[in-house]
Amino acid sequence: MPEPLTTSLQAVFGYSQFRAGQEAALTALEAGQDTLAVLPTGAGKTLIYQLYGYRHAGCVLIVSPLLALMTDQVNRMHLAGFRRVAAITSLTSFGERQMILAHLAQYQFLFLSPEMLAQPAMLARLRQLPLSLLVIDEAHCIVQWGPDFRPEYLLLGAIRERLGSPLTLMLTATADQATKGEIAKQLRTTPTEVTASLDRPNIFLDVEPVANDAAKRERLLTLVTQLVFPGVIYFSSKQLATDTAQWLRDQTGLPVAAYHAGLSSEDRFKIQQQFMQGDLAIICATSAFGMGIDKNDVRYVIHYHLPADLGSYAQEMGRAGRDGQPSLAVLLYAPGDERLPLTLNQANRPDDATIQRFYAHPQAFSVDDPGIALLTFYQQHGISATAVQALFERRERERGRALAQMLAYVREPQCLRARWLTTFDEVAPAHTATCCAPGKVALDLDALGLKRQPVSAPTPVAPSWQAQLRRLLIADAPR
Amino acid sequence: MDPQDLLDLLDDQQARRLRVIENLLRGRKTVSTLYWGQRYDLLYLLSLDKHLARGGLDTVAQTLVSQKMATWLPAEQPQLRLTALGRKQRDQAVTFRPKTQALWPQITLGLARQRLLLSVQVVSQYAHQTARYYPLTTDLATRQAVRQWFHQVKSPELATQVFTALTASLTRLPPMTAQVVTAGFSGYQQPGLTVQQLAQDLQRTPWEVYLRHVDGVVQIAQDARQTDHPLHALLAPAWQTAVTRSAQATLRAVATTDLTLDQVAVQRHIKPSTVREHLLEAAIMLPVTAVPYDRLLPPATRQALLAVLPAQLDDWEYTALPVALQQRFDFFTFRLLAILCDKEGDHHAGTPDD
Numbered sequence: 001m002p003e004p005l006t007t008s009l010q011a012v013f014g015y016s017q018f019r020a021g022q023e024a025a026l027t028a029l030e031a032g033q034d035t036l037a038v039l040p041t042g043a044g045k046t047l048i049y050q051l052y053g054y055r056h057a058g059c060v061l062i063v064s065p066l067l068a069l070m071t072d073q074v075n076r077m078h079l080a081g082f083r084r085v086a087a088i089t090s091l092t093s094f095g096e097r098q099m100i101l102a103h104l105a106q107y108q109f110l111f112l113s114p115e116m117l118a119q120p121a122m123l124a125r126l127r128q129l130p131l132s133l134l135v136i137d138e139a140h141c142i143v144q145w146g147p148d149f150r151p152e153y154l155l156l157g158a159i160r161e162r163l164g165s166p167l168t169l170m171l172t173a174t175a176d177q178a179t180k181g182e183i184a185k186q187l188r189t190t191p192t193e194v195t196a197s198l199d200r201p202n203i204f205l206d207v208e209p210v211a212n213d214a215a216k217r218e219r220l221l222t223l224v225t226q227l228v229f230p231g232v233i234y235f236s237s238k239q240l241a242t243d244t245a246q247w248l249r250d251q252t253g254l255p256v257a258a259y260h261a262g263l264s265s266e267d268r269f270k271i272q273q274q275f276m277q278g279d280l281a282i283i284c285a286t287s288a289f290g291m292g293i294d295k296n297d298v299r300y301v302i303h304y305h306l307p308a309d310l311g312s313y314a315q316e317m318g319r320a321g322r323d324g325q326p327s328l329a330v331l332l333y334a335p336g337d338e339r340l341p342l343t344l345n346q347a348n349r350p351d352d353a354t355i356q357r358f359y360a361h362p363q364a365f366s367v368d369d370p371g372i373a374l375l376t377f378y379q380q381h382g383i384s385a386t387a388v389q390a391l392f393e394r395r396e397r398e399r400g401r402a403l404a405q406m407l408a409y410v411r412e413p414q415c416l417r418a419r420w421l422t423t424f425d426e427v428a429p430a431h432t433a434t435c436c437a438p439g440k441v442a443l444d445l446d447a448l449g450l451k452r453q454p455v456s457a458p459t460p461v462a463p464s465w466q467a468q469l470r471r472l473l474i475a476d477a478p479r
Numbered sequence: 480m481d482p483q484d485l486l487d488l489l490d491d492q493q494a495r496r497l498r499v500i501e502n503l504l505r506g507r508k509t510v511s512t513l514y515w516g517q518r519y520d521l522l523y524l525l526s527l528d529k530h531l532a533r534g535g536l537d538t539v540a541q542t543l544v545s546q547k548m549a550t551w552l553p554a555e556q557p558q559l560r561l562t563a564l565g566r567k568q569r570d571q572a573v574t575f576r577p578k579t580q581a582l583w584p585q586i587t588l589g590l591a592r593q594r595l596l597l598s599v600q601v602v603s604q605y606a607h608q609t610a611r612y613y614p615l616t617t618d619l620a621t622r623q624a625v626r627q628w629f630h631q632v633k634s635p636e637l638a639t640q641v642f643t644a645l646t647a648s649l650t651r652l653p654p655m656t657a658q659v660v661t662a663g664f665s666g667y668q669q670p671g672l673t674v675q676q677l678a679q680d681l682q683r684t685p686w687e688v689y690l691r692h693v694d695g696v697v698q699i700a701q702d703a704r705q706t707d708h709p710l711h712a713l714l715a716p717a718w719q720t721a722v723t724r725s726a727q728a729t730l731r732a733v734a735t736t737d738l739t740l741d742q743v744a745v746q747r748h749i750k751p752s753t754v755r756e757h758l759l760e761a762a763i764m765l766p767v768t769a770v771p772y773d774r775l776l777p778p779a780t781r782q783a784l785l786a787v788l789p790a791q792l793d794d795w796e797y798t799a800l801p802v803a804l805q806q807r808f809d810f811f812t813f814r815l816l817a818i819l820c821d822k823e824g825d826h827h828a829g830t831p832d833d
């Protein structure tokens with residue numbers, strides 16, 4: 001008889017209570033049931049498999065599509081006191097990969113990108129491991145067609161069987177009924193479902209239609225000038241995130257930085273830590289920003305561009321107010337904004353003629369093109385041209401449907417929260433004054449208590465480099 | 480790189496190939512890139528920007544041309560030459576000259592940088608008794624090297640020793656450089672500033688800030704060559720690889736035996752052309768004394784070639800040699816002579832006043 005779950009929780013994390021959904025998921029897993037956990041961002045999904053791994057011998061294998069962030073994840077596990085953790089992705093150097101493979105049996109937690117898992121040699125090695133649990137992180141990627149879509153996710157069902165159908169935990173922050181059904185079907189299982197309410201009552205929802213790009217910029221500046229810190233502004237492009245960070249810095253004198261996947265890992269580390277430490281008031285980010293950030297006091301999240309679907313939107317705006325204090329999610333919308341996600345949807349999608357030509361002469365194409373890389377993948381896995389066309393059409397329809405839901409949110413006249421939650425089959429609480437401000441309703445920052453009080457901060461005097469170096473390295477140096 | 484940064488890498492007397500500058504930055508160590516890097520006196524750029532895309536300097540170069548600071552010379556590879564205006568602009572600007580620049584081609588910068596940054600973070604957190612913190616993201620080899628080093632040198636005096644050593648190194652450099660290096664470190668309650676942020680604060684271009692950072696890293700690594708330096712075991716290995724191991728082996732075989740170059744190729748299981756490339760690489764990267772020039776370029780060879788070659792080294796062209804000479808001497812011999820002449824300071828191209 002293993003120790004009670006709460007005893008383990010106390011021993012490993014020092015908490016006495018689980019958060020919503022964690023205990024139910026663990027109980028199902030302990031009973032040997034495959035589990036699909038749909039829990040909102042910040043609900044502590046990783047704790048579920050960390051605790052399970054602690055309680056059971058063998059290796060927890062985690063498949064995650066977020067390459068760049070996997071290293072972050074490993075670091076955070078180290079930080080939490082888990083020692084035997086490693087990640088293998090296409091970014092892992094050859095030497096490091098060999099090193100990990102040589103000691104594979106010693107790891108308690110192993111993070112793998114889908115394309116690594118799909119390699120026959122890797123799969124053969126993993127088949128020899130005693131797996132206690134298979135975790136499919138961001139399981140909605142199985143059905144999502146977007147920039148982060150990984151075709152290898154389609155092989156997960158077959159791979160899971162090759163691994164002897166181990167106990168499986170599917171994690172996602174966002175899934176409607178159709179998505180949940182598709183995940184189960186792809187993974188060839190009938191999981192126990194664990195859900196927690198997606199609602200974040202302390203986040204005030206706001207949609208603001210603006211006339212055009214110039215008006216949007218002005219509105220952003222006004223908001224940023226008035227709102228309390230810290231905040232995150234999401235953009236759909238690295239360039240615009242970078243340029244706007246600079247512009248806001250010049251306009252407001254506030255410490256603002258850009259964060260996106262184009263930064264070096266060193267710069268990403270520094271910006272993240274500056275933000276965590278409170279050195280930055282605002283981050284201008286792309287969707288690359290988020291997972292590594294455990295910052296509880298983010299007061300607002302503004303979206304400068306329309307997200308591709310409500311699930312992504314909820315995930316990103318959900319980074320506000322983890323401390324439960326009043327917070328704000330603003331979506332700025334100019335007519336025609338939906339064209340961008342539409343274009344992004346179609347950008348990597350080869351048209352039917354290209355598909356036909358590719359299947360006739362695959363060698364004539366360069367795999368540098370992401371669309372062609374996708375086709376190469378399908379072809380190598382024996383999927384016919386017709387099936388690929390059907391697949392693309394289906395995905396495009398799904399993306400179209402997701403975008404339509406997003407637009408319905410933008411145009412919702414009554415209650416944004418109700419619109420959001422009912423899309424995910426959840427019953428919404430009644431609309432109140434602290435709930436939301438749809439397009440035609442003005443935002444009242446005073447009423448929300450999120451207006452910044454003007455403070456005349458003394459300009460910090462930069463210390464001499466000698467003093468700074470001393471503070472860095474000598475414990476009793478004057479601070 | 481901003482236009483003014485590129486301006487500083489160009490000349491009005493010597494047309495320079497943009498691709499060479501680009502390849503130097505990207506760390507492409509072909510013999511041709513290294514040779515022209517040496518001719519332009521820009522070898523210090525080697526591997527400074529490994530992530531630079533191919534064609535990554537084209538836009539900046541176009542800007543200089545459109546500002547009439549430089550002109551394109553039509554050639555097989557586009558070459559840039561400063562105009563009088565560009566020259567004036569370049570000379571008027573107070574450009575930053577890294578103090579340790581001459582050492583840069585000799586060091587494996589990435590290794591030194593990563594090890595230094597991570598070890599400073601580790602020592603800083605250790606000094607403040609922080610058990611749990613986010614380590615800088617580095618590769619496994621760096622993490623292992625730093626971990627091993629730390630376990631060997633860990634002591635109550637370590638932080639003070641490192642502080643003293645770093646202070647001594649940074650004092651040798653301009654205050655702004657010391658400031659850039661210090662503010663860029665990550666450690667206890669200091670996430671560290673990015674190059675972009677420092678550039679903003681100091682009103683300098685990001686490129687200049689980066690050069691200052693590198694200057695500091697190289698100065699520290701140079702001082703760490705002393706065996707009693709606390710970072711010695713960690714940073715000394717950064718100095719061992721100016722020339723690839725394979726080229727070192729070739730050079731050793733040529734310098735210590737009487738084998739012909741083709742026999743060396745057979746012995747080392749490499750192509751005869753590779754033997755010659757190795758020797759040229761070594762000739763460019765190492766001091767004159769490291770290469771057996773007397774054997775590879777006997778006096779008669781030098782005299783025969785120098786008699787017909789132009790005075791300006793940059794005007795030398797193998798294909799312009801008389802056919803008889805081309806048949807007697809291969810391109811390797813011709814290029815090796817050019818490297819020797821450059822190193823000995825003969826035939827130096829460029830303006831009289833530089």
Ligand SMILES: [Zn+2]
Pocket residue numbers: 414415416417418430431432435436437
């Ligand atoms: Zn409402």
